[in-house]
């Protein structure tokens with residue numbers, strides 16, 4: 001298959017880890033007879049420096065014409081005091097909205113070699129393997145009005161959803177549950193919020209189309225507790241934007257490191273942007289020691305969700321398991337009696353496995 005991929009390295013370690021993903025994908029293409037072509041564009045602080053905007057029109061245009069987009073990370077202290085329209089994160093919010101990426105997927109799975117590194121007890125995290133499906137372009141982060149009133153002494157934010165917005169994300173989540181362990185937890189606050197009542201209605205209606213999937217409704221506060229006391233009880237979780245933002249950061253402690261978590265942001269037709277959950281890590285940028293595995297796992301999600309290359313996606317995931325099992329790791333991970341290596345050496349181990 002021929003696929004054209006836009007690379008958006010962004011800032012800090014984004015520049016380093018994207019290079020690893022490109023190397024792994026190139027090796028995979030060779031091994032499995034695909035042609036992957038790459039085109040690199042600016043986003044975030046780097047784009048602000050070069051083009052005076054965090055999302056240049058040329059970047060957006062290139063993404064619209066690509067088969068998929070891989071993004072590193074954006075931001076850094078250099079741009080912290082820039083005016084809000086020149087903040088690197090603005091580029092990230094804008095590209096999600098412009099490309100219509102309404103479904104954010106975060107798979108969270110413990111790696112055997114890293115279980116001891118989680119702050120939670122090993123027997124609690126041991127069997128956790130869950131997928132958070134977060135609505136990404138609606139709800140509290142996009143609703144209007146969102147403003148200060150009464151000379152700044154009052155504020156309003158708006159949590160707004162349409163039936164259509166809820167239906168498409170819930171439908172997505174049912175589909176993922178169907179190909180996983182057929183268990184869907186819908187998280188809301190239906191005892192208080194009107195938006196959650198409609199959310200629950202939609203889930204109840206959709207249920208009929210997926211009779212093989214078991215559905216549980218759970219309030220967000222108790223879901224937050226259960227996520228760290230009994231994570232193995234979850235399969236797919238579907239929830240609105242802000243609840244998903246918070247729960248997915250909470251779930252990240254299950255894996256023991258930020259450097260291991262990938263994410264996918266998808267549109268209805270399967271087009272997607274893939275990025276690690278971590279940021280630009282300015283404290284270690286430029287030193288060649290960043291962990292490339294979250295970026296490589298994000299590339300694996302791209303192969304699976306956008307290109308339907310199930311086998312190639314699985315090989316990349318196995319490569320990550322395998323190098324960890326062999327004890328290779330970057331400095332952010334702790335493996336007992338392991339071999340600490342840099343970004344490039346760890347990437348080469350991945351490529352050797354492929």
Ligand code: NAI
Nearest residue numbers: 073074075076258259278279280281282283284290291332
């Ligand atoms: P961060 O994720 O960049 O770093 C947090 C800590 O984890 C640091 O000590 C860092 O060295 C370490 N770390 C993160 N990823 C790593 C990796 N792959 N390998 C080894 N160590 C890793 O979060 P922080 O420090 O809060 O933010 C730094 C900048 O990144 C800020 O400007 C922030 O706005 C931005 N950011 C961007 C995101 C994105 O582009 N999606 C997400 C989160 C933060």
Ligand code: MG
Nearest residue numbers: 245246248249
């Ligand atoms: Mg967040």
